Amino acid sequence: MADKQHTPQRGGIWDMFKRSSSRYSMGGLLLTGIAAGVIFWGGFNTAMEATNKEGFCISCHEMRDYVYEEYKDTVHYSNRTGVRATCPDCHVPKEWTYKMMRKIQASNELWHKALGSINTAEKFEAKRLQLARNVWRTMKKTDSRECRNCHNFESMDYTEQGRRAVVQHEKGLAGDKTCIDCHKGVAHSLPAMYEEDPSAAIGQ
Amino acid sequence: MMKKKLYIGVGALAGLLLLAPQVMAQSDVVTSLRGHTAPNEDSRVPMTRRWQRDRDPIERDYVQQPPLIPHSTKGYRINIKFNKCLTCHSWSNYKEAGATKISQTHFSDRDENVLANIAPRRYFCNQCHVPQMDAKPLVENTFEPVRSLKAHH
Numbered sequence: 001m002a003d004k005q006h007t008p009q010r011g012g013i014w015d016m017f018k019r020s021s022s023r024y025s026m027g028g029l030l031l032t033g034i035a036a037g038v039i040f041w042g043g044f045n046t047a048m049e050a051t052n053k054e055g056f057c058i059s060c061h062e063m064r065d066y067v068y069e070e071y072k073d074t075v076h077y078s079n080r081t082g083v084r085a086t087c088p089d090c091h092v093p094k095e096w097t098y099k100m101m102r103k104i105q106a107s108n109e110l111w112h113k114a115l116g117s118i119n120t121a122e123k124f125e126a127k128r129l130q131l132a133r134n135v136w137r138t139m140k141k142t143d144s145r146e147c148r149n150c151h152n153f154e155s156m157d158y159t160e161q162g163r164r165a166v167v168q169h170e171k172g173l174a175g176d177k178t179c180i181d182c183h184k185g186v187a188h189s190l191p192a193m194y195e196e197d198p199s200a201a202i203g204q
Numbered sequence: 205m206m207k208k209k210l211y212i213g214v215g216a217l218a219g220l221l222l223l224a225p226q227v228m229a230q231s232d233v234v235t236s237l238r239g240h241t242a243p244n245e246d247s248r249v250p251m252t253r254r255w256q257r258d259r260d261p262i263e264r265d266y267v268q269q270p271p272l273i274p275h276s277t278k279g280y281r282i283n284i285k286f287n288k289c290l291t292c293h294s295w296s297n298y299k300e301a302g303a304t305k306i307s308q309t310h311f312s313d314r315d316e317n318v319l320a321n322i323a324p325r326r327y328f329c330n331q332c333h334v335p336q337m338d339a340k341p342l343v344e345n346t347f348e349p350v351r352s353l354k355a356h357h
Contacts, residue, residue, distance in 0.1 A: 074279065162257055162258030162275065163258045165258070168302075185281075189281070189285075190286045191285065191286075192284075192286070193285060193286040194285075197290075197294075197296070199294035199295060199296040199297060199321065199322075200286065200287050200288075200291045200294055200297065201286050201287060202284060202287075202321070202322075202327055
């Protein structure tokens with residue numbers, strides 16, 4: 001029984017965790033652990049931030065040639081104040097937990113990149129309504145959280161808005177409306193909208 | 205002898221080429237699209253105009269005038285997939301948007317058949333309905349609406 005403690009080779013990985021160290025000092029282990037933690041955590045965050053940049057988004061032609069080109073024609077790209085919202089500002093949540101969830105979801109996008117699901121303009125156009133609906137659904141569910149990082153009802157000066165905008169925004173604030181309910185297609189071309197609103201498109 | 209004639213000929217031609225622009229400039233001034241800006245100067249950038257902001261509906265000046273658009277339509281798209289104007293002005297949307305609904309006449313094709321949705325020939329709103337800019341009229345206009353269309357004062 002007693003010589004069990006003197007056979008360090010025994011046991012699996014779980015035993016290694018339970019066993020006390022006989023060689024290294026407590027302080028040394030602690031400092032090494034902290035240093036390794038900082039490096040790994042920092043590295044992880046750096047890598048994640050790198051995937052959170054516009055340059056990363058448009059490193060695939062699917063994004064660069066279709067949606068990015070459309071966005072360049074909109075107010076979120078170029079406007080009188082010179083403030084620009086880039087891809088991750090609208091499409092990746094700011095809070096860590098939601099950001100991680102979104103990043104895990106993005107693995108599905110990698111899978112479809114490998115499949116080539118939208119690797120031509122025609123394929124992309126055929127899927128545009130489905131893809132747009134995914135984004136609309138998410139934004140509806142989160143009460144347009146990413147819009148509100150910049151556009152906040154509380155920070156809005158209604159007197160500076162157009163007379164139609166005032167009425168609509170007050171109605172929206174009082175009701176259960178969220179940004180995306182009205183502001184669809186502000187940064188990208190809309191899909192064929194006949195299914196969404198038959199009165200606002202020519203359909204077949 | 206031949207050489208001398210050639211020299212005179214070339215000289216005369218060169219003189220003509222040098223003098224011709226001045227002579228032409230004196231006789232009549234030709235204005236190019238650049239205006240009077242010299243080719244080595246930057247052309248004057250035309251003043252940028254702004255679309256008029258939101259305002260009340262604009263009165264019509266004659267019967268059957270397509271109503272003018274009393275707001276900016278910047279960024280509005282009209283294509284086969286989607287018509288931005290109709291998201292507020294269609295019959296299903298005008299009430300919620302507080303907008304003017306499109307006229308009933310817009311549902312008929314050219315043979316007067318009434319369709320279920322807006323007729324394709326009426327689909328391109330900005331073919332007749334136009335937003336306004338802060339531009340002054342280029343020429344004087346003394347047009348007066350008929351009395352029946354004038355606002356009562």
